[in-house]
Amino acid sequence: MRIITLAATVTLVANVAFAADTTDPVKEVMDVTARNWGSVENEWSYIFDPQPLQRLFSREFQAAYAEAAKRPAYETDDGGPGDPFGYDVVTASQDGCPLEDVNIKADPEQGGVTRVKVTFKLWRCLDQPELQESVNEVRFDVVAEDGRYVISDIHRIASGDEDSVLVEMKQLAAQTD
Secondary structure, X not given: OHHHHHHHHHHHHHHHHHOOOOOHHHHHHHHXXXXXXXXXXXXXXXXXXXXXXXXXXXXXXXXXXXXXXOOOOOEOOOOOEOOOOOOEOXXXXXXXXXXXXXXXXXXXXXXXXXXXXXXXXXXXXXXXXXXXXXXXXXXEEEEEEXXXXXXXXXXXXXXXXXXXXXXXXXXXXXXXX
C-alpha cells in the first residue's frame, strides 16, 4: 500500500509541475524587467544570470547564450566580462521609464510553441506625448521541456517587424575577430 501511495504522490507532483501555466516564465521575466526599470535605486537583476537562465529558458537558448557570452558587449565594474548585450533585451533599450500597463496574453499553442504576447509602456516619464503613449510589444516563444514551460526565444516587435534574440545570439557567436 505504501508503494501505491508513493507512486500516486509522485505522479500527482509530476502532473502539477507540468501543469504550470505557459505564461509563468514570461511573468517572471517581466517581473524582473519591471523591477529593473522601476527605480534607479534598485540593483539590476539579470534575467541571464546562471540560475534564471537555467530555470526559465530552453536548453537551445542557454547554449546560444553561452556561445554569445564569449563575446561580451562590455566589461563590468569588477573588470569581468558582461553579457553579450549592451542593452536590456526585453525593452530593447538602454534607457527607459518604469514600465506601465504591462499586459501578458498567451495565444493557443501551435506546433508545440505557445506565443506569449506582452505589451507595455516604457516612455511614460518623458515629456513627448507621442512617446508617452507608445506601446512596446514583445513576444515570447514558450515550449514544454523536461516537464516545465520555458522560453525558447524572445521577439521584439517594431514597425511591424519582428526580431529574434536567439538569432542575434547565434550571430554574435559566429562573429570572428
